[in-house]
Amino acid sequence: MINKVVPNATAAIAGLESHMTVLFGGFGLCGIPENAIAAISKTDITGLTCVSNNAGVDGFGLGILLENRQIKKMISSYVGENAEFERQMLSGELEVDLVPQGTLAERCRAAGAGIPAFFTPAGFGTEVAEGKEVRWFNGKPHILEHAFDAPFAFVKAWKGDEAGNLIFKGTARNFNPVMAMAGKITVAEVEELVPAGTLDPNEIHTPGIFVQRIFQGEKFEKRIEQRTVRTR
Amino acid sequence: MINKVVPNATAAIAGLESHMTVLFGGFGLCGIPENAIAAISKTDITGLTCVSNNAGVDGFGLGILLENRQIKKMISSYVGENAEFERQMLSGELEVDLVPQGTLAERCRAAGAGIPAFFTPAGFGTEVAEGKEVRWFNGKPHILEHAFDAPFAFVKAWKGDEAGNLIFKGTARNFNPVMAMAGKITVAEVEELVPAGTLDPNEIHTPGIFVQRIFQGEKFEKRIEQRTVRTR
């Protein structure tokens, strides 16, 4: 068994440098690597290109790194919930690349799977297709999209073992498995770190081969963005 | 919940006709849809094109359909363990298309994922690449491969529920999830069929959306091809 355990978030982000491209798991505030983000926010790393489906909210998630001006560019599918984001974008301080959500997921999965490019129908005829190769298959137009890898990926799981195997909980899974595949160094933070042999090999969502470092997060706030309930 | 349960293997293969292309899960004899194969062997369906990583052995797995002369063509990555197969192939009765194993898996996954074509490095410079588009990415040659779907897929799982959700056991998972994705009608046979709500949504390997029919197999022989053991 190859042991991937590092002591904490600070050790886990070692080697991360300014101006790198970094992948983040999570959807909204669900399943985001809170501890890695906190550790990055304490460094003077800046100029990051962040690939993440969303951009956090004011004061939480990637919103923390935005407030610190550590992010130069966001590559996301939806960035709606963040006033500071809006300010930086409109002022030109922040670059934004918008990518269809399914294309974003598939480009990261492709990077991890050694597929350098693939055809997808999403975005044909729209701005997203500008400059891209178009080809028809089965009577339907498709555009060529390229794999998207990065030197670092930060993901968050529910349980993980020393070998880096991960199990996610509920819809906190979302982008985490694909980002884990696409990172050259993938750092996983987990709510519960267990010895190898504890998890059932049959129930692993992300095999340890995709994870280079793993640690148990000190604290998980797990904020809810839209608390919606019904009455009994 | 959409109920996918059918009473038995005979009901499950309804609509299968001669000369169709059919996908089969399994690797060697591990995780093969034994009950569906048995049901097909009792029909006079013939001229099938079977997509399966392997072709069974004499008298078991797809070997049964080969002996019955129900298969016109095999699309596989490895077909070594079958004397009747060899005889039919060398006599020209059986057509064989050999596809690299990873390309076979990815082509089926792509079909299920709405990706009509993708680039892979596997097979560049070999017979497999003949007539295929070559393109270089990151200094490395790749060939364009196309998605592979079919009107029917037969897969085998360990547990399944009424909604068609599947959980596989051990390496009997193999090609089953990708074949399930690629079938227009995917038929799953399971060792244990349970009511919806019994399986943890977090532990599903193949979501029910990829399964159109499910039944509990009458009998699973689960033959071992190479019994290898060590002494205590």
Added chain:
Amino acid sequence: MLDKNGIAKRIAKEMQDGWYVNLGIGIPTLVANFIPENISVEFQSENGILGMGPFPFDGEEDADLINAGKQTITALPGAAIFDSALSFAMIRGQHVQMTVLGAMEVSETGDIANWKIPGKMVKGMGGAMDLVASAENIIVAMQHTNRAGESKLLKTCTLPITGVRCVKKIVTDLAVLEVDPDGKGFRLLERAPGVSVEEIVSKTAGQLIIEGDIPEMVL
């Protein structure tokens, strides 16, 4: 004229037994409340769940169980959870039979614009481009006119589009319309209760096809 719930109720009648359906944010979300009792449909949310149930009871919210609108939800018996790549595999691979979503504009050939207004803050397309490029049944739920009273059913979209020739039906506060598959225009199928054909004509900027008597919709 229909209110939001009326639009949702009418769209619910488009569902077929055994369909998997993706509902967008806004009016589309309301559709879940009106599924006929004699059919089974299952809701997919693109962040990674099939078999999405209603909002949780107060106090039972789970931060790890949300929908694509980031709302807390529940999972029904038979639900399954998966990652974003598999979620969009379901969508792109047309395993999800129907998508219901809102729009700012729809063109008479079925183009849809619903993600970007030049000059305004652009929040992004989310999964909308993947959804409209994929499902066989794209139903738009929207008001017939915008706040300025201008038709949202146009000859061609003026806003940046989300997808081309993809919308199949449109249900508005005034009417049910089908996009002619040969690109001839919006075929008027039904009038909302109390709405005249003349009103629909006056509020539809794109080509409108009116053949025979147009029935009032039955909800």
Added chain:
Amino acid sequence: MLDKNGIAKRIAKEMQDGWYVNLGIGIPTLVANFIPENISVEFQSENGILGMGPFPFDGEEDADLINAGKQTITALPGAAIFDSALSFAMIRGQHVQMTVLGAMEVSETGDIANWKIPGKMVKGMGGAMDLVASAENIIVAMQHTNRAGESKLLKTCTLPITGVRCVKKIVTDLAVLEVDPDGKGFRLLERAPGVSVEEIVSKTAGQLIIEGDIPEMVL
């Protein structure tokens, strides 16, 4: 001269701590028995398991737990199971650092032929084409000559190839050779115990690069 176990033992020394390794059928399988105790490597089998362990004890075989050679196996602590698409994602995506496999022929530029002999029954390439096109370290384990005594290290392969310019090292019963990255030929690195450079020269048909003294290998 090395026997099969000797070849496997020498290849085991190529492993680096933390590597994921795919072992082919035959001599490569034996490599698992000789991993140095001070390093951790994990074995991947392309049918869908990481953390493959030894054969089960008699009576503990599980039909649902096999390797790519269809042999019954066990899973070590920390193992993970996955489907064929994810398995080849690991391989193609170069997450598996090393592949060891057998060959019928290797060319001096690193082409490998190991799947097809014209005129004979063709069993198929299995996962070999994906494996050789992907891993950074492709090590070939084979006899230096075939049964007819002819060299298997050639200028160009005569059999249909499995992959081009992919083999990095070759360990035979006679020698360890590196394929020159600029295509200049087989660089002789080590002699097997008791084997002379002259013997290796006489049994190597492709270009052989011999620089300085060639040490006898230490096992």
